[in-house]
Amino acid sequence: MKLMAAAVGVKTDVIGKFGIMAASKLQGIFTPNLVPYTADGGINEGELRRYADWLIARGVHGLYPNGSTGEFTRFTPEERRRIVAILADQVRGRVPILAGAAEANVKETIRACEYYASLGIRAVAIVAPFYYKLSPASVYAYFAEIGRNTPIDVTLYNIPMFASPIDVPTIQRLSEEFERIVAIKDSSGDIPHMIRMIQAVRPNRPDFAFLTGWDAALMPMLLAGCDGGTNASSGVVPELTRRLYDLTVSYQIDEARRVQYDLIRLFDTMIYSAEFPEGFRAAVGLRGFQMGQGRQPLSDKQKTDLGTLSRELQCMLSAHGFTDQPVGGCSLPAGTEAQPDAADVTAIVRQVVAELSRRGLM
Template identity: 35%
Template sequence: MTVLKGIIPPIITPMNEDESINEPELRRQVNRLIEAGVHGLFPFGTNGEGYILTEKEKERVLSIVIQETDGRVPVYAGSGCIGTKDTIRMCRMAESLGADVLSVITPWFAKASDEELYEHYCAVAKAVKIPVVLYNIPARTGNSLSPALVERLSEVDNIAGAKDSSGSFDNMLQYLERTRGKDFTVLSGNDSLIYWNLLAGGGGGIAGCANVYPGTMTAIYERFMQGDLEGAREAQDSIRSFRDCFKYGNPNTIVKTAVAMLGYPVGKCRAPFDRISPEGLEAIRRVIDENREAGME
């Protein structure tokens, strides 16, 4: 079974001016991130605009990422849908293409009880053979995976871990406490908490900022594993100025805009999530210039 660990970027989906997928640039981003030392790739996550891609586009993006990765790092496929039946279909599609891990976000829009979520994830895990990672991001979905529910789900065959994007360190700590001693990995979905996740016994993070600074983000994990806690903390702290730019708009849009400013033709996010104020654009440029001078990459 794939070991869940390290820094896994939710790789952005490059687009042309007409919002079609820029396939050559997607391949370039795959190689750029792997060459920087990332430990996995996560197509059509939140930063990959999975919420706005069609199923055919998701299948094409995943095929390209798997082909270009060529086994160098595990590929995590974001395959959650609102309904259980649709989620199983997407998970089986990803598995058939050669994905290594499935990231299954909670259903959204309609409120689900813990028992409904439990049955949903059990059905998904039973339908596939590759590991399933629970994805908790209640601010976006309206449904939350409670620590008690994660503990129950950690006992289910094929459910191998959880990504917590709640933004609550205490919530992530409870995931870790309730699953300690089990073959279950907790990953931070908040880039600011990766170092603290590792200190508490977690496996690393699925980090949107790794699209912008893959070397710096990878250094958090690598330095930590080498016992260089001060160096890992320095790498963690160094992304603060860029994270502060998130106040200017949708974080996905900020990340994609920053990658474009670094010189990669990744295009904009799909409308209507494609606008940043002039003030925001200037702030991002200033931070990128400052971080470039500081040697961040």
């Protein structure tokens, strides 16, 4: 299962200032993929492999396992490594993988970096220390220790709602002192903060990548200078997230704005309909995957309103010309650019009949 680094399709550019061969910049949409569960709560390897293939086929630029959406804190260290190993084996260089490598302490985090490097993973993402609220000096010291010892490129992960924040001076200092620290994923949704980071870092590190983890601001973040995003919605509607990225970077602003508005509606439905990330898990299930029951027990009141979520997802897919999953709720509006052909109509009819039969209505 071990893959050589060259096998992942990473383009190398020039020798960096510390003598490290610089790889291509992280950019585009990296999907923070969910993990399907078996009936007994284990990792459903077959469904995970199928899900990865589906995401790649529908246009995402890369995969991001072991992130917040992927519930990394609910897996053991061994399970986290297995998830990445499965994806590395399945992907085989078709897209880069940005693997979450955060562990409970710096020693174990560096060990995770070493293991993921042995798989040929493109880069790792490491959240700032969590549980304990640390000062900027401590956050710097933590990442500096990783920067000195990592054999793989590192993406800083700023998510201040769950972990110690990474402030702009700390990001600037780390970017200038450690060439292996190549990017930051910011999930604060704070556009001025992103602009301040870009202004502070990019003049001295033009290769440094800025990724946003907040779906509701993907378009304005890209326009502000971000290189891409790690967006949970791309695990549900990869077609639309990729379309939004392409429209924005090509400055088709009016159309991009329409897609961004639609994504916000879906994002709000998924994030507020249940405990995170249960809404996203339910939506992926509606697109045809057996996600299983999550590891976090939920009360009846916390369970997702699948009817509302199904209608929201179906309406969005129909409005943008995607008709394969799921069925019911909306029809294609007149003038939609991707009209269904005869095969599409036959498939939809079969799905509707099957759904009606399942509900005992036929």
